[in-house]
Amino acid sequence: MTSVCLARYGITSVLTVDEKTAQIHAGQADGIQPRTLEVLQSLDLAHEVLTQGCQMHEVGFWNPTEDGAGIVRTAFVPDVAVPARYPHEVTIHQGRIERIFNEDLEKNGNKVQRGWKVSGWEFDYEDEEFPVVVKMSGQDMERVVRAKYLVGADGAHSTVRDGMGLKLVGDHTDHVWGVMDAVVKTDFPDIRKRCAIHSSTGSIMIIPRERISGNKVLTRIYCQMEDEVERDPTIAAPSTADPTAAKQQAKKRREKVTLERIISQSQKVLAPYTISFADIDWWAAYQIGQRATTKFSTADKNGVLRVHIAGDACHTHSPKAGQGMNVSMMDGFNLSWKLAHVLNGLSPAGADLIATYEHERLDIARQLIAFDTEFSSMFSGKIGAETGLTHEKFVKVFSTGSGFTSGCGIQYREGLLVAKQETTPSGAPESGLLIPGRRLMNVRTKRFADANPRDIHDDMPTSGRYRIVAALPTAFRTDPAAFQKVLEGLVETLPGRFPEGVVESVVVFPGERGSLEWTDFPACVRERSEWLVLGDHYGMVYKTWGVEESAGGVAVVRPDGYVGLVASALDAAVAEVGTYLEGVLRTV
Structure with a gap:
């Protein structure tokens, strides 16, 4: 191996x-x-x-x-x-x-x-x-x-x-x-x-x-x-x-x-x-x-x-x-x-x-x-x-x-690669909740670009990359422009601070596609994460990961598929994710 x-x-x-x-x-x-x-x-x-x-x-x-x-x-x-x-x-x-x-x-x-x-x-x-x-x-x-x-x-x-x-x-x-x-x-x-x-x-x-x-x-x-x-x-x-x-x-x-x-x-x-x-x-x-x-x-x-x-x-x-x-x-x-x-x-x-x-x-x-x-x-x-x-x-x-x-309940302790959890972790380690140190639980999604049903694990293969996973809140569906700045930070600004290709971003939105169009996403999302924009069409993502749809959330997933960081709030995510990644990756 x-x-x-x-x-x-x-x-x-x-x-x-x-x-x-x-x-x-x-x-x-x-x-x-x-x-x-x-x-x-x-x-x-x-x-x-x-x-x-x-x-x-x-x-x-x-x-x-x-x-x-x-x-x-x-x-x-x-x-x-x-x-x-x-x-x-x-x-x-x-x-x-x-x-x-x-x-x-x-x-x-x-x-x-x-x-x-x-x-x-x-x-x-x-x-x-x-x-x-x-x-x-x-x-x-x-x-x-x-x-x-x-x-x-x-x-x-x-x-x-x-x-x-x-x-x-x-x-x-x-x-x-x-x-x-x-x-x-x-x-x-x-x-x-x-x-x-x-x-x-x-x-x-x-x-x-x-x-x-x-x-x-x-x-x-x-x-x-x-x-x-x-x-x-x-x-x-x-x-x-x-x-x-x-x-x-x-x-x-x-x-x-x-x-x-x-x-x-x-x-x-x-x-x-x-x-x-x-x-x-x-x-x-x-x-x-x-x-x-x-x-x-x-x-x-x-x-x-x-x-x-x-x-x-x-x-x-x-x-x-x-x-x-x-x-x-x-x-x-x-x-x-x-x-x-x-x-x-x-x-x-x-x-x-x-x-x-x-x-x-x-x-x-x-x-x-x-x-x-x-x-x-x-x-x-x-x-x-x-x-x-x-x-x-x-x-x-x-x-x-x-x-x-089963290996599904393994939880790594706090350390360089596992950020401190501010609240007491809930649920069993194998439950699928987004908790630092636990593996990212697989969920079924539908890809925005081609309506292809996807297991999210298949879109995050073993390649040595960190992934920033942004689960957008319900409000994105009615006012996508309000989230343009945070998306640009998570998809373009942050990955650009590290060696090319080592950080990529996954964007998930709640529910089905509905009236959303490509133009509702910033240009950087369409260019850099075209195949990583996923809809919670089957209602599995937010429920499995324990993310409130009204609030959304951001996590960093390590190259081995384990969660390294869960940001406390969407508006503070860019800064928190940046601090975490600077601790484990060389900046350019």
Whole structure:
């Protein structure tokens, strides 16, 4: 994701290496969350995922029967319980996501160089513009490169993280799980839905996958193996155990898990339903754990943050909430535009734009660890009076966590890129209200120029630009001349103070077109924002964003689609927006 976005932003001198000699062909992550789908759509990379992946719209919850001899469905709930452009998850092979990214990367002048492992890095100030010296091995040779910046997305055993002097801090639990992808034959009625199943003999999660050929469809099954392997107290309390010994014990416990045991345990949990497995594509065993680093970035001797980590290199957790690939990609999405602005000389002197990466994403990692700890613990527990875990508690955690797990409820804290909110934010973070730090919620509009129905996200693609979004009040319809000055300020004067093309303006008016004509808009709007004048024809914009039609409002949307500023009043918007943008962009 980082390399794809950097190429889109015009950064051509990027070396992307991967230790693997080929794309992933089996296993790994497979779930794409709604916010990730929005980002892929903004990159025009969502089509194959949406049309060929398996869409999950609801989740079936199954629990033990009263006599404990079987399982019974107790509820269907929406898979995504928050407002979203794509109100569902999609499962599709990670290898296909890699291929989509690789093809786009090559289209934009770069490619992944495979078979190279980063063996170490250090700062060397012989060349202070390129102070990061990276050592790599592969293809029977050694390689050394100098770089301005290094981004390590090299997994839980990250060499880049080790060079930063950082460790993943947290715990392993005593829960061992098996996972497999296979073509199944079963009379279980909800096999094509995501299911969370608690039985008296353990728990499993069913994740439907895409069709692979003809009528063959993959199904992923996560199966709790706790009763199948020897419990080890040193694993249950890793903070007091010797780390090396703990790792060895964990490996021994995982090695006790075999494919045959995963199949047998899955059959026990699903009884009295039957299930058989064919065309097993992949299987593995893992222990649930939640760990994260305390930092995501390291500075050189001059205080410039040069080295960064993302994804599993800085946070690991259980896979059942569908967060790993999503949070990792959003790390890269957040970092990439900030690196591009610095490299392209767009950020102002004295503004440490790159520092906001750790400020924002470390906070999200901590929330991820907290959620996953609660969710995975409840999923691994048994429902019943002896544990205190009830079906209602489990469903509540699942549903209330949907804002975070979907990615739609992420809210960044106040900082350089997130202006202070003068009033207490109302509504849940995923509600769609215009609040600094929250994503701009997609709304359906009609474009003025050609009466084309538009999703506003499609008119604000990922391109490294800030957008000034002006929602005009009702009075504009009857007296458009009264708003000429503020429109000229937002559409022409303000964007003209910054490097060309880095700021563009979106103009929204309430209701349908009615008697409005092109000449009712200032010439600068017609020239600079012809394709970005949108009417609230469907009545979604003001209602969703929480903007009073009688007052209107103005917001600045960051290059990653998050709201940076909401102006307090239309007549003061030009000054407020100008102050915000001067803090994050170089003036000309």
